[in-house]
Amino acid sequence: MKRIPWGVLLTLLAGFALGLVYAWTINPLQVYDSEPVALRADFKDDYRSAIAASYAATGNLPRALARLSLLGNSTSTSTETLNSQAQRLIAAGEFAEADQLAALALALENGTVPESLPSPISTLKNNPPLQASAAATFPPTPEDIPFQFTETPQATDTELAATQPVTDNPTPRPTRTLIPTVGAPFALVSQDPICDTNLPDGLLQVLVFSSSRRQVAGARIIITWDNGEEQFFTGLKPELGNGYADYSMSPDLIYTVRLAAGSDIASGLAAPTCQTPAGESFQGGIKLTFQQP
Amino acid sequence: MPPVTCSDIHPFMKSTRLFFILIALVAGIGLGLAYGWVIDPVEFFDLTPDTLRADYKTDYVLMVAEAYRTEEDPGLAARRLAIFGSQSPSAIAADSLAFARANSFADSDIALIQELVTALQAWSGIQ
Numbered sequence: 001m002k003r004i005p006w007g008v009l010l011t012l013l014a015g016f017a018l019g020l021v022y023a024w025t026i027n028p029l030q031v032y033d034s035e036p037v038a039l040r041a042d043f044k045d046d047y048r049s050a051i052a053a054s055y056a057a058t059g060n061l062p063r064a065l066a067r068l069s070l071l072g073n074s075t076s077t078s079t080e081t082l083n084s085q086a087q088r089l090i091a092a093g094e095f096a097e098a099d100q101l102a103a104l105a106l107a108l109e110n111g112t113v114p115e116s117l118p119s120p121i122s123t124l125k126n127n128p129p130l131q132a133s134a135a136a137t138f139p140p141t142p143e144d145i146p147f148q149f150t151e152t153p154q155a156t157d158t159e160l161a162a163t164q165p166v167t168d169n170p171t172p173r174p175t176r177t178l179i180p181t182v183g184a185p186f187a188l189v190s191q192d193p194i195c196d197t198n199l200p201d202g203l204l205q206v207l208v209f210s211s212s213r214r215q216v217a218g219a220r221i222i223i224t225w226d227n228g229e230e231q232f233f234t235g236l237k238p239e240l241g242n243g244y245a246d247y248s249m250s251p252d253l254i255y256t257v258r259l260a261a262g263s264d265i266a267s268g269l270a271a272p273t274c275q276t277p278a279g280e281s282f283q284g285g286i287k288l289t290f291q292q293p
Numbered sequence: 294m295p296p297v298t299c300s301d302i303h304p305f306m307k308s309t310r311l312f313f314i315l316i317a318l319v320a321g322i323g324l325g326l327a328y329g330w331v332i333d334p335v336e337f338f339d340l341t342p343d344t345l346r347a348d349y350k351t352d353y354v355l356m357v358a359e360a361y362r363t364e365e366d367p368g369l370a371a372r373r374l375a376i377f378g379s380q381s382p383s384a385i386a387a388d389s390l391a392f393a394r395a396n397s398f399a400d401s402d403i404a405l406i407q408e409l410v411t412a413l414q415a416w417s418g419i420q
Contacts, residue, residue: 005313007310007314008313008314008316008317009317011314011315011317011318011321012317012318012320012321012324013321014318014321015317015318015319015320015321015322015323015324015325016321016322016324016325016328017321017325018321018322018325019321019322019323019324019325019326019327019328019329020325020326020328020329021325022322022325022326022329023325023326023328023329023330023334024329024335028329028334028335029330029334029335031337031340031344032344032346033344033345033346033347034337034340034344034345034346035345035346035349036345036349038337038338038339038340038344039339039340039341039342039345040339040340040341041339043340043341043342043376046342046373046376047342047353049373050353050356050357050360050373051356053356053357053359053360053364053373054355054356054357054359054360056360056363057359057360057362057363057364058359067352067356070349
């Protein structure tokens, strides 16, 4: 009977362990040719901001969608991530960047997912050249012009495991698609006096909804009065809703409120005088609700 | 019959045994390296943008160029490109322009990146 060569087997195992230590610890594979999904969270934020800035300039939603999918999010989670990032930027005072992110989030909610998705990421594994075929559309949308997308079916939650299309053929010519157009501002759907002793006096509450009844974060609200104007944003109190914002009105002033993205104008707003059950008077508030048609 | 002792083993047997042990060691190391580098390499996450593949870098530069076309703010474009590390913004954009040309990007995209490169070179001169 042959003896088991324990010495040889043990040496083999020891060599295997040495090899693993070298390959995993001492000299692991160098990182290059990584994909955006592997980026650190703050760099993903930078990437997302660049996508939003590009979208603000071109209005090219399919290309923005394809780029967002590189970060490993589906359409629905991209919207949430964009809104969340917009809120953080608002809190940090980066209003322009926040506007771009919120506009892209809004477009994702209202826009359509292209029927033919770009090639999946995996097809890029062998370093084929990236061909950006999505249309470059100009001119850009001015900041205060509201977005309206004609023919806006509900966005689907289709997983966009896709990236820029890869092909060896010449890139298709740009076509003009999905340009945000002027029109269809947010409509003022309700304006209600609020008499609630639990709320601060003269509280103006604003709620902003998209056409799909989802609250819109980062919407800039402009409030004006005689010789004065201020701006505030939805989403700064996420515990009350992403589309919620409030403002403390002075009792002697008449206000006008509108959304910077374009909306009906709520004018002649003044804190109503309310009475408690005991007959004492106090300053009530107003609740405005805007919704995109 | 007296028992066999180590001193009785032939030197040829000893060297053969040593040879097999060395072979096993080398094979083990080879297997370990193959497993650690090919079969189950270290997975990386939380990476920095300078590790991005060239086409992704170029697409990022294209995004910056698209935004620059509207914003016309070379400083802002340079800040956006600064995530790639120590290279100058114009050099980063120029690298991407070369990649885009070499890989037959759309003419409109190449024109955008070219515009950005020109603007950043002029901006770098002012700085």
